[in-house]
Amino acid sequence: MSRSRWSILTVIVVAQTGSISLLFGVPFLIPLMRETEGITLTQAGTVAAAPLLGLLATLIIWGALADRFGERLIMTIGILGTGVCGAGATLTDGTAALGLALVAAGAFGSSINVTSGRAILAAFDVSQRGLAMGIRQSAQPLGLSLAAVILPPVGLAWGYREALLVPAGICLVMGVVVAVVVPSHPREERSRVRAPSPYRDMRLWRVHLASTLLVWPQFVGGVFALTYLVSEQGWDPVSAGALLAVVQLLGAGGRIGVGVWSDRVDSRMRPMRIIAAAGTVSMIVWALGDVFAPALALFGLVAVTVIAACPNGLAFTATAELAGPAWAGRAMGVQNTGQNSMAMTVAPVFAAVVTAIGWPLALTAAAVFPLVAVGLTPVRGERSGGAAQAQPERALT
Template sequence: MLRSRWSILTVIVVAQTGSISLLYGVPFLIPLMREAEGITLTQAGTLAAAPLLGVLAMLIIWGALADRFGERLIMTVGTLGTGVCGVGAALIDGPAALGLALVAAGGFGSSINVTSGRAILAAFDVTQRGLAMGIRQSAQPLGLSLAAAILPPLGLAWGYREALLVPAGICLVMGLVVAVVVPSHPREERSHVRAPSPYRDQRLWRVHLASALLVWPQFVGAVFALTYLVTEQRWDPVTAGALLAVVQLLGAGGRIGAGIWSDRVDSRMRPMRIIAAAGTVSMVVWALGDVFAAPLALFGLVAVTIIAACPNGLSFTATAELAGPAWAGRAMGVQNTGQNSMALAVAPAFAAIVTAIGWPLALIAAAVFPLVAVGLTPVRGERPDAVALPR
């Protein structure tokens, strides 16, 4: 059983890494996209955020379907669908058609978020759940690291669209693997006792709100770090991508470390609040460095990118534990909807703010979001419930 659950986790992480590299890898192609299409930074940022429209449209639906039909079917359909849409994005012409294909890819890819979290809730008990969810959440920085490492050089060699064929291919292969390895826990296999809505407790709402606010530093780093290094610090895209690939790997390690930390202190929210405070400080350091010293700006950029990646696993674990098995899929769908709603706003809004007032003030404005999250994070009275789906 031990080997089985870790094998399930491994497949989930690889599948989600491939999906993330496609859905959130477009920002690493922004300089090439702007050159090829002749579009502004705001337009490119909007196009890079297109997958989030599909994610938002389908998250809660996929969560309800996962609660009803189990993880295997929904994750398989979603992973294969993401790959097919990624191939379409690479082959069709025109920015508008590319945007539509990316929206569709996001719609399919969102299924992996809710079903993979639900599968981990089933496989791991409360003493290891923080670690397991941290490993699962490391798929996002791992996917971004993969995208940062391969998409800029592939885009230079093949074209920015054709570079998307690689992550799309990973999704197609992993869709087949998921169908074989990942188990399923549909509603019929569980108790028929009707669980009350977990949303009667304000703690779950506060987790959703705080984690949505923490998307700002995370997506400012993920979407604009390469553009900042290329346009403001005069780095070439391949070198900047290589650096950010390493930084995203460190962010993956940070998510795992945060999960272990939460298991050790028997709290998801205390570590999350400390990380939110650190994210605020690192954003301010980036802003000050842009004014006074390029090395300080680089330090702040790296710190933001690593630190902002850390709390996602904590918020997802807390959401699953507070919701309980009967509501886990839907609650994680709501959690993801809040985060991706904020993420959808970050790319065009931050690009517009930078254009209007410059990088330093825009970064200071972005630092307000994690600061507010510090106060919202529901540390007092936190009582994670040791819930799990049947194994």
């Protein structure tokens, strides 16, 4: 069983990496998109945010379906659908049609977020769950790193739409692998558990809200780092993409590291609060560097991109533990919905703010979001509500 659960986790990480590289890799194509289509930064940012609309619309639905039918079926449908829609996006004409295809890809891709977290809740006990969820959450920076390395050069050679065929192909291959390897824990396999709603506890709401606020610095870095390096510091897209690929790898390591940290200190929220404070400081450093020193701005940009990626695994682990197996799919759907609601607004809103008031003030304003998250993170009494008693779902089957 020990060997099996690590195999399951490996397949989940590879599948989610492919999905992330498609759904969140579009920002690395923004300079090429603007050059090809002749559109503004705000328009390009809106297209880049299109997958989030699909994600937002379907997360809770996929979570409920995963609770009902199990992980294997829902994850397989989701990863295959993501690949098909991503490949279809290359056949579109105009940015509106491209955006619709990306919305559809996001709608399928959202299933992977909730089902993969639920599968890890089933496979790992509380002593290793932070590590496992951190590894699972490393798929996001790994996917962004893959996109940063592959999409700009392929886009330069073949066109920015055609570049999407690479992550789409990964999704299609991994759909077959998921169907073979990932187990399933549908509701019928449990002993008719009738758990009360975890939303009677305000801590779960605070976890959702704090992690939603932390999306802002994460997506400012993820969406606009390459554009900032190209437009403000004169980098070429390929070199900027290579740097950001390394940065995303650091972010992946950071997610795993904070997962281990949370297991060892027996807390998800204390590390999350510290990381939120560090994200506030790094955003201000980026803003000050833009005014006074390009090297300082680069340091702040890297720090924001790495640090902001770290707390996601903590929030998802806390959500799963507070919700319990009977509610895990739906609770992680709610968690993802809140985060993606925020993420969907970041690209167009931040682009408009930058256009109106410039980078330094826009970055300073962005620092408010993680600062508020520091106060909202529910550290007091974290373990008293039964998170430590949350058992692997397999114990209920």
